[in-house]
Amino acid sequence: MTNRLMATMISATALLGACCNQGSAPHTEQEPLITKVSIDVPDGKLTPEIMHMMGKVGDPRLSPDGARILYGVSYTSIEQNKSNRELFVMNRDGSGNTQLTRTPQSESNARWINNGQQIAFLRSGQLWVMNADGSQEKQISRIEKGMDGFEISPVGKHIMYISHIKTAAKPADIYPDLKKSDVRIIKDLMYRHWDQYVEEIPHTYIASFDGESIGEGTDILKGEPYELPTLPFGDLGQLSWSPDGNYIAYSCRKLVGKQYAFSTNTDIYLYNVETGEEENLTEGMAGYDTDPRFSPDGKRIAWISMERDGYEADKKRLFVIDLATKEKKELTSDYKYNVETITWAPDSDKIYFTSCVNALTGIFEVDPNKTPAKSIAGGENGYYGEGIRRITGEDVWYDFDGVQIADNLLITTNTSMQRPAEIVAVDIENGAIAQLTSENQETLDKIKNPEIEQRWMTTKDGKKMHTWIVYPPDFDRTKKYPAILMCLGGPQGTISQGWSTRWNYKLMASQGYIVILPNRRGTTAFGQPWCEQISGDYIGLNMQDYLTAVDEMKKEPYVGKVAATGASYGGYSVYYLAGIHQNRFSALVAHAGIFNQEQMYMMTEELWFPHWDNGGAPWDNNPVAKRHYENSPHKLIKNWNTPILITHGEMDYRVPAEQGMAAFNAAQMMGVPSELLLFPGENHWILKPQNSVYWNRAFFSWLDKYCK
Numbered sequence: 001m002t003n004r005l006m007a008t009m010i011s012a013t014a015l016l017g018a019c020c021n022q023g024s025a026p027h028t029e030q031e032p033l034i035t036k037v038s039i040d041v042p043d044g045k046l047t048p049e050i051m052h053m054m055g056k057v058g059d060p061r062l063s064p065d066g067a068r069i070l071y072g073v074s075y076t077s078i079e080q081n082k083s084n085r086e087l088f089v090m091n092r093d094g095s096g097n098t099q100l101t102r103t104p105q106s107e108s109n110a111r112w113i114n115n116g117q118q119i120a121f122l123r124s125g126q127l128w129v130m131n132a133d134g135s136q137e138k139q140i141s142r143i144e145k146g147m148d149g150f151e152i153s154p155v156g157k158h159i160m161y162i163s164h165i166k167t168a169a170k171p172a173d174i175y176p177d178l179k180k181s182d183v184r185i186i187k188d189l190m191y192r193h194w195d196q197y198v199e200e201i202p203h204t205y206i207a208s209f210d211g212e213s214i215g216e217g218t219d220i221l222k223g224e225p226y227e228l229p230t231l232p233f234g235d236l237g238q239l240s241w242s243p244d245g246n247y248i249a250y251s252c253r254k255l256v257g258k259q260y261a262f263s264t265n266t267d268i269y270l271y272n273v274e275t276g277e278e279e280n281l282t283e284g285m286a287g288y289d290t291d292p293r294f295s296p297d298g299k300r301i302a303w304i305s306m307e308r309d310g311y312e313a314d315k316k317r318l319f320v321i322d323l324a325t326k327e328k329k330e331l332t333s334d335y336k337y338n339v340e341t342i343t344w345a346p347d348s349d350k351i352y353f354t355s356c357v358n359a360l361t362g363i364f365e366v367d368p369n370k371t372p373a374k375s376i377a378g379g380e381n382g383y384y385g386e387g388i389r390r391i392t393g394e395d396v397w398y399d400f401d402g403v404q405i406a407d408n409l410l411i412t413t414n415t416s417m418q419r420p421a422e423i424v425a426v427d428i429e430n431g432a433i434a435q436l437t438s439e440n441q442e443t444l445d446k447i448k449n450p451e452i453e454q455r456w457m458t459t460k461d462g463k464k465m466h467t468w469i470v471y472p473p474d475f476d477r478t479k480k481y482p483a484i485l486m487c488l489g490g491p492q493g494t495i496s497q498g499w500s501t502r503w504n505y506k507l508m509a510s511q512g513y514i515v516i517l518p519n520r521r522g523t524t525a526f527g528q529p530w531c532e533q534i535s536g537d538y539i540g541l542n543m544q545d546y547l548t549a550v551d552e553m554k555k556e557p558y559v560g561k562v563a564a565t566g567a568s569y570g571g572y573s574v575y576y577l578a579g580i581h582q583n584r585f586s587a588l589v590a591h592a593g594i595f596n597q598e599q600m601y602m603m604t605e606e607l608w609f610p611h612w613d614n615g616g617a618p619w620d621n622n623p624v625a626k627r628h629y630e631n632s633p634h635k636l637i638k639n640w641n642t643p644i645l646i647t648h649g650e651m652d653y654r655v656p657a658e659q660g661m662a663a664f665n666a667a668q669m670m671g672v673p674s675e676l677l678l679f680p681g682e683n684h685w686i687l688k689p690q691n692s693v694y695w696n697r698a699f700f701s702w703l704d705k706y707c708k
Contacts, residue, residue, distance in 0.1 A: 031080055031104070032077075033102070033103075033104055034075050034077045034080060034082070034083065034104070035075055035084070035086070036055060037053065037075075038442070039053050039443045041443065041446035044446060044447055045447070045473075045510050046507050046510040047507070048693045048697065049078055050447070051501055051504055051507055052076045052078060052689050052692065053076055053078070054439075054440045055074065055439040056075075056076075056083075056420060056421070057072075057413060057421045058071065058073075058074075058413065058421060059108070059109070060404070060413060061111060062092075062405075062406055062411055063116040064112055064116045067092055068089055068092065069089065069090055069091075069092060069411060069423060070089050070111075070119060071089075071110075071423060071437075072086065072087050072088070072108060072110060073086055073088060074106070077689070078690060081689050081690045082688075083106070083689070084104065085106035086099060086100075086101045086102060086107060087099075087100040087110050087119070087121060088100060090436065090437070092406055092411075092425070093425075093434075093436070094434070094435075094436035097437070098134075099134075100119070100130070100134035105123050106123070107123050108121065108123075109121060109122040109150060111151070111152055113211055114156070114211050116132060117132055118131055119131075120150070120152065122147055122149070125146025125147055126139055126141045126142060126143065126146060126147065127140050127141035127147060127159075127214065128140065140212060141214055143163055145164045146163065148161075148163065148202060148235075149161065149236045150162070150236070151241065152209060153245035154241055154244070155245040156209070156211070157208065157209065157210075157245060158207065158208060158245055158273065159206070159209040159214055160204055160205065160206050160207075160236070160241070160248065161205055161207070162203070162204055162205075162236065163202070163203065163205060164203070165200060165201060165223070167198065167199060167200055168191075168198065171183050171185070184199075188257030188258060189257050189258045189261040189607070190258075190261045190605060192605055192653045193231055193232055193606075194654060194684070195653060195684070196651075196653075201225075201226075201227045202227055202228060202229060202231065202234075203221050204219075204228045204229070204239060204250070205217030205218060205219055206220060206248070206273060218276070220248070220250065220271055224254070225256050226252055226253065226254045226255070226256065227252070228252050229250075229251070230252065230266060234251075237291060238252075238291065238292075239251075240292045240294050242294045242298050243294060243298045245273065246272070246274065247270055247271060247272060247273060247294075249281075249293075249294060249301050249303075250268070250269050250271060251268055251269075251289060251290045251292060251303070252266060252267065252269060253266040254267070261605065261607040262310060262608050262611060263310060264288050264310055264311065264312050265286055265288075265309045266288050266289050267280050267281070267282045267283065267285070267289055268280075268281045268282045268289045268292045268301065270323075281321055281326070282303075282305070286307065286309035287306030287307050287309050287311065288305070288312065288314070289303055289305045289306075291304045291341070293342050293343070293344060295320075295348040295368075296344055296348050297348040299323055299324065299348070300321060300322055301320065301321050301323065302318065302320045302344065303319055303321075303342075304316050304317070305317045305318075305319045305330075309608075310612050311608075312606075312608065312609060313490075313531060315338060316338040317330050318332045318351070318366065319331070320351075320368050329368075331351070331366050331388075332366070332385070332388070334385050335355075335384055335385045336527040337355045337356065337357050337524075337525065337527070338355060338356065338525075339353045339354075339355055340353065340354045340355055340361065341401065341402030342402075343402060343403050345405060348368075350365050350368070351365070351368050352364070352365055352391075352403050352405070352410060353365075353366065354400055354401065354402060356399075356525040357394075357525055358525055358526065359454070359468065359494055360394070360396065360397065360398070360399065360496055360497060361398075361400055361496055361497070362391070362392040362394070363391045363392045363400050363426060363431075364389065364390050364391060365388070365389045365428070366388045366389075367387035367388075369387075391428060392426060393431055396431070397416055397417075398414040398415065398416050398497050399415050399416070399497045399498050400412050400413075400426070401413045401414070401421075403426070408427060408429060409425045409428065410428060411424075411425055411436075412424060412426065415497060415499040416497045417450075417452055417470065417497055417499065417505050417506055418444075418449055418452075419499065420499045422436070422437045423435075423436045423437040424436060448474065449473060449506075450470050450471050450505075450509035451470075451471040451473075451475055452468060452470050453469050453471075454466060454469070455467045455552075457552050459541070459544065459548050460541070460544045460545075460548060461541065463530075465520060465548065466519040466526065467518040467519065468505075468517035469514065469517070469553070470505045470509045470514070470515040471514055472512050472513065473510060476558075477557075478558075480557070480558055480560040481512060481513065481558055481559065482512070482514070482560050482561050482563070482707035482708055483513060483514040483516055483560070483561070483563070484513045484514070484516065484562070484563050484564075484565055485516045485518075485546060485549065485562055485585075486503065486505070486518075486566065486570070487546060487566025487569075487571075488518075488522075488523065488569070489566065489568035489569045490522065490523075490568070490569050490570075491522040491534050491542070491613070492523070492524050492534070493523060494519060494524050494525040495517045495519055496525065502567075502686070502692075505517065507696070511700050511703075513703070513707075514558075514559060516550065516553050518545055518546060518548075518549040520542045520545035520546060521533045521537075521541045522534030522542050534613075535613045536613065536614070536615045536624040538572070538576070538614075539628075542573075543576060543577065543580070546564070546573065546577065550564075550584050550585075561706070561708075562585055562586065563585060563586060563587040563589065563703050563706070564577050564581070564588050564589075565588070565590075566589075566593070568592050568594075568654075568655060570591075571590040571591055571594065571655070572593050573593075574588050574644075575595050575634075576631075576633045576636070578633070578639070578640050578642055579633060579635075579636025579637070579639040579640060580636065580639070581642070586643075587643050587645075587705075587706035587707050588642050588643065588644040589646075589647075589702060589703070590644065590647070591646075591647045591648065591686075592647070592648055592652055592655045592659075592684050592685075593663065594633070594655055594659055595633050595634050595659045595660070595663040595666075596634045596662055597614065597628065597629050597633075597634075598629055598632060599662070601614065601617060601618055602618075603656045603659075604655065605653050606654070634666065637666045637667075638670070640667060640670050640672045643673035643674065643705075644663075644667055644672060644673075645674070645677070645698065645699070646660045646664045646667070646674065646677070647676070647679070647686070648661070648676075648678055649678075649679045649681075649682030649683050649684060650678055650680045650681075650682070651681065652682070652684045654683075660676065661676065661678075664676035675698075677698060679691050
């Protein structure tokens with residue numbers, strides 16, 4: 001399962017980060033520099049290779065005077081099986097775009113320093129500085145374990161950065177004569193997480209900084225055994241400098257072992273840079289408290305909060321605290337959607353946030369000085385609550401990321417199902433959008449676009465379910481096309497207007513498929529009751545929602561054979577549907593799916609997730625847990641009769657690879673046409689370029705064989 005709290009971090013930035021890390025691999029003289037190339041598009045058809053070769057734009061940063069934007073672009077070489085990230089700068093209106101770096105090592109985490117005269121950035125895990133025009137590069141750090149990220153204080157005198165500390169004992173630490181022993185010594189839970197054994201953890205350090213050198217780092221946690229930032233997806237977005245640089249607000253889960261495995265309770269702490277003293281600002285608030293942000297006047301901190309411990313899909317609420325009085329106030333008590341990213345206005349009188357509403361992630365504004373009204377019908381008839389205003393239109397089919405402010409403009413990136421991220425400027429008053437970068441326009445102009453529509457389907461129990469439909473380019477309603485039902489992971493999440501190299505709906509449509517994308521029960525952009533219904537009812541209404549979507553589309557004369565596909569909870573859905581679909585599907589593809597719920601409970605790492613959603617442990621004697629485990633997909637294997645492709649990363653510790661192996665072995669024993677792809681160096685996702693291309697080729701080959 002993916003961690004929904006961090007969904008905004010992983011939808012684009014995690015994939016970009018993975019590519020950038022690969023781009024830092026050693027360069028040899030025989031390997032050409034990975035940079036932008038002209039991409040050929042035969043017959044106007046998007047392919048997996050073209051998808052990976054397109055530039056990946058991210059991390060825009062406004063200069064202190066608001067006149068320029070610094071950003072990065074990653075380029076991928078399928079042949080070299082890695083990516084390389086370069087830095088660019090442009091004027092605020094998109095003119096004067098200039099490439100600053102051109103090296104075989106990736107440059108990332110670029111930040112303006114010295115009042116915009118210089119730029120600090122990471123290369124190969126160390127801090128570098130160059131002039132704003134890209135000249136006179138200089139390495140200024142040599143930290144033993146390197147940096148994973150950094151932020152300069154607003155006054156420019158200090159730097160905070162992430163590095164790692166050792167937490168697990170080695171055999172030679174206990175018995176010095178056993179230097180070649182590689183046994184892992186495990187005495188508590190959470191001994192592995194996401195895709196690695198937990199033998200070291202991130203800590204955040206503070207050091208003096210003058211643009212020429214950095215001083216000795218001070219560990220904020222002073223050797224304590226807690227993560228800062230929180231794994232597996234946390235970054236320096238979980239820490240915030242005060243405007244005067246004297247304080248840091250940070251989010252941390254101060255738990256280890258079994259307590260950590262069963263809890264989502266992170267708190268917001270206020271840390272005094274000079275004295276090292278700290279205060280817990282959210283004592284008694286039980287769930288995730290994350291993303292602290294100081295107001296520009298330094299008087300308040302805003303953050304995102306979930307109410308309940310152990311429930312990672314709880315509503316994400318926007319809170320502020322007055323640092324003088326310690327009074328806390330929720331700004332979204334009657335706003336029925338989740339708050340994803342937050343940015344204060346320069347005068348501290350507004351907060352801008354992103355939120356996914358009815359499958360579109362828009363930009364909103366809230367007045368932190370107003371008391372939220374009661375009994376608000378959030379989002380209905382364009383009304384979202386007292387003091388809350390939607391800036392981007394309800395009919396704007398893009399997903400927007402967190403913003404920066406330049407006068408009357410919000411600078412951000414957005415994506416759609418038609419294109420990857422580009423930097424845009426959004427007018428605060430009227431929501432008008434100006435696209436500032438066109439990194440992939442030359443390639444996109446060669447690719448035929450699919451037609452996309454949204455439908456509201458009536459479910460088995462009379463509710464309305466949002467569903468995206470993506471049609472093949474040059475769609476002809478007089479012809480018949482195969483279709484793909486996409487089963488969402490999570491299970492709490494939303495299919496919106498994102499772009500991904502993991503599941504790319506435009507790519508699927510370009511291969512001649514109609515793509516069916518239902519936002520079934522459990523999705524997060526339609527209010528908390530719709531989201532929460534799925535917990536304890538994996539086999540119920542959301543499965544009927546999938547069948548509703550298929551049955552509705554099969555009424556259309558242009559829909560032929562249908563395949564069901566999905567990853568993580570989507571893989572679980574495929575395994576479960578395999579036992580109940582009654583010949584609706586002609587082919588199945590499950591990636592990283594849960595097959596045996598009892599084994600999964602005892603093998604996954606973040607135990608708060610299955611404990612909440614499953615109703616407890618397999619041995620708990622309550623109706624929800626008993627129903628859940630008694631209806632695990634592996635119990636329905638005798639009903640399987642549909643060809644199934646199963647794929648899994650062997651470094652996946654969220655849904656361990658044994659789940660995929662068990663499903664394949666069972667399919668083989670039942671005589672079901674089946675194939676298993678195991679990726680030894682991949683985790684919950686398939687990220688390496690050649691592995692991803694192979695996965696896509698196998699995916700479409702399997703579907704073509706049984707659906708075309």
